[in-house]
Amino acid sequence: MPQSYIKRILDARVYDVARETPVDEAMLMSRRLGNRVLFKREDLQPVFSFKLRGAYNKMQKLSPEQLACGVIAASAGNHAQGLALAAQHMGVKATIVMPRTTPQIKVDAVRNRGARVVLHGDSFEEASAQAQKLVAEKSMVYVHPFDDPDIIAGQGTVGMEIVRQCQRPPHAIFVPVGGGGLLAGVAAYVKYVWPQTRLIGVEPEDAACLQLAMRRGRRAILPEVGLFADGCAVAQIGKEPFRVIRETVDEVITATTDEICAAIKDIFEDTRGIAEPAGALALAGLKKYVERTGVKDQDLLAIVSGANTNFDRLRYISERTEIGEQREAVISVTIPERPGSFRAFCSALGRRNITEFNYRYSDPGAALVFLGLSVVPGGTDLAELLADLQQQGYATEDMTDNEMAKLHVRYMVGGRAPASLENESVFRVEFPERPGALLKFLSSLGQSWNISMFHYRNHGAAYGRILLGVQVPRAERREFRVVLDEIGYPWWDETANRAYQLYLGHTPEGAK
Template sequence: MPQSYIKRILDARVYDVARETPVDQAPLLSQRTGNRVWLKREDLQPVFSFKLRGAYNKMHRLSEAQRAGGVVAASAGNHAQGLAMAAQKMGVKATIVMPRTTPLIKVDAVRGRGARVVLHGDSYDEAAAHADRLVKEKGMTYVHPFDDPDVIAGQGTVGMEIVRQHQAPLDVLFVPVGGGGLLAGVAAYVKYVWPQTKIIGVEPEDAACLKLALDRGRRATLPEVGLFADGCAVAQVGKETFRVIRETVDEVITASTDEMCAAIKDIFEDTRSIAEPAGALALAGLKKYAEREGCEDKDLLAIVSGANTNFDRLRYISERTEIGEQREAVLSVTIPERPGSFRAFCGVLGRRNITEFNYRYADAGSAQVFVGVSVVPGGDDLESLLSELAKKGYEVEDLTENEVAKLHVRYMVGGHVPDAVANERVYRVEFPERPGALAKFLSGLGQAWNISMFHYRNHGAAYGRILVGVQVRAAERKAFSSVMDDIGFRYWDETENRAYQLYLGQRPESGEN
């Protein structure tokens, strides 16, 4: 029963290395949501993550023989840093297997604490499989990042601190979820002391392994895991963590990449600290819940679980923030190609701020405009704008939720493909960002097909993206698909995507040869 964790948590040995982090009120968020929003600042730990707690508690309970044989773990980074610091403190040799997609800041931090780093695979699960092999070959002790009672108890001290620091019961507590160690530990303690408090787990939309397990009534494995929130990039929730979570957690919410980016900005504006995507995940869920429920004058707390992110990744985060806050809309608008038409169009937009305006002369009749415009979030401002544009006779399409538009087309607007480029097919490709990955894709395509368009942006993230146009005749499409499958990267056929057709594809009258 989850109650058995209460004594484990009270007895947990964490404060030799971890600190009791504060619960801070977020005044700007509180004002904006009409609630009292609190942040549990686990980003202020010595390793900038809560993971230190569980790792040290587990290490403390190992036998002398186990410590002498050394420890090994698989981690996307935060558990690795926690275990490395714990091992350094106790004089134990540590080997950490990390996915190749792990941000460099985390890799360097682990090495800086004396641990041996082995980079293997593109996901946590691939790294874990390699760590298991090292256990069998070398006789080391495996320290699991989440699915271990001692690790869960160590993380549970976060909940113990929240109860002591906030004093009065919270209305709702939001906890990020990867494998479930933090959620299980916090929920076991808080639900025991404050049974009236609603506890909600928050997962990335593209790594929602807990939601999958709850929907099916049993643990299951996600076929693919998104890498943006690398600290939560887990394909299957833990066995022990799921057992505890099922009995203590009220709900699980998912958050999109844009919503996490917006939450990172919110944390920065209230604390001047920069959370990593997984670190801001709980707050993204809090905002989503508050809007959905329309709650007011409630005590809502989100755990800021970590702050380990690459600095250059902030470019991508800042780009997505305004859309995540629903403060920017991306529109495609057809305007007359004549002097004064831009001014007339801006007149319809009124006092709204134009964040982006792209077009290129195409013909004497009309121009296709790709425009970013600021809108008021949480209301009907965007709908009013679309309606007003339609009344003024403009053809308009809302591309705000179009991934190709947001990631590629907005940076490529410049004209349709010439008539001479026949049989163009367009693909969006996603791959783990590491040296040689781009070369692997290009060499995999070979020389059988001509590349007619290519766009690649390095976002400083764990994965890269390509938008590529290739001339493929109808009779060759099956063979081309086989080549793409053999390359092994995730891809989507975007030839029918409206953003591509409006700005980059052949004009309707030119047809396909």
């Protein structure tokens, strides 16, 4: 039962290396949301993440004989740094197996803590398999990032501190979810002391393994996992965390990439700290909860779980923030191609703040405009604008939720395919961002098909993204898909995507 964790958490040894982090009131967010919003600042730990707590507590439970053999883990980030610091403090040898896609800043951080780093594979699964192989060969002790009672108890000290630091029981506590160790530990302790407080897990929309398990009543494996919130990019919730969570957690909320980016900005504006995507998840869920329920004048607490992010990623995050806040919309508008029509369209927009305006001549009869503009969050502003434009005779389409439009097409407007181009298929592909990966992808495609479009943009993340146009005759499409599967990178067929058809595909018949 979850109550068995209370003594474990009270006895957890974490404060030799971890610090008791503050619970701060977020004044700006409180005013915006009409509630008292609190941040539990786990981003202020020595390794900028809560993971240190569980790792150190686990090592404290090991025997002298086990410690003499050394510890090992597979991790691409925060667990690796937490275990490395814990091992350094205790004078124990630590080996961390990390995917080759791990950003150099995280590799260096682990090495600077005295741990040996082994780079292996392109994914966590490959790194984990190599770690298990080394366990068998060298008898080292494997320290799991979340599926271990001692790890859960260490993370549960976050909940213990919340109970001690808050003036009164909050209405709800929002906790980010990856493998579930933090949520299980916090929920076990808080629900025991404050059964009236709602415990809410928050997951990335594209890595919602807990929501899947709660819906099915058992653990299941996600076929694909999104990589933006890499600290929570887990395909299956942990077995032991799920046992605790299903008895203590009230609900699970998911957040989109745009909503996470908006939450990163919110945390910065209140604290001047830069949370990593997983670190801002809880606040993204808190905001959605307030919008959905209309709750007012309540204490709401979000755990800011970490701040390990690459500086290069901030460019991408800032671009997505305004859409995540519902302050920016992206729309496509068709206007007549004749003198004065451009000015007339701008007049129809009124005094709205335009954030992006992409246009290029492509047809003597009509012009397509890809437009970004500011809107009022949470209102009917965008719907009213679209209705007004349509009433004035403009064909409009909302692209705000079109991932391909936001990732690629907005930077490629004007590249419509010529009529002579036949059999073009379009695919979105993700590949590990390391030397030689792009060449490997292109080489694996072979020379049977002509590449007709290629767009690549570095977002400062572990994985790169490309948009690929390839001439594939209908009879060979199945063969081409088999080749993509064999390459092994995640891919999506975007040939039917409306953004592609409008801005990059053939000129519609009858338009000339």
